[in-house]
Amino acid sequence: MTDQLPNQRSAGTTYLSCEWCGTPVSQLGTRTPRLYCKRSHRQRAFEARRLLKLEEQATAKLSQ
Numbered sequence: 266m267t268d269q270l271p272n273q274r275s276a277g278t279t280y281l282s283c284e285w286c287g288t289p290v291s292q293l294g295t296r297t298p299r300l301y302c303k304r305s306h307r308q309r310a311f312e313a314r315r316l317l318k319l320e321e322q323a324t325a326k327l328s329q
């Protein structure tokens with residue numbers, strides 16, 4: 266089995282932990298899973314991922 270996102274059920278509602286801060290995010294009434302508690306956290310995670318990618322590319326260039 267692969268590691269899934271931490272989730273828990275209570276009273277029929279599914280919660281996922283915010284990918285950025287870990288706050289439980291209610292999945293009630295959403296078709297697609299909401300991974301972040303606020304839009305700004307989604308944006309931050311997106312930026313962090315982008316920076317990480319740039320860093321990886323820079324490191325790869327240096328090691329050549």
Ligand SMILES: [Zn+2]
Binds near residue numbers: 283284287301303
């Ligand atoms: Zn959050």
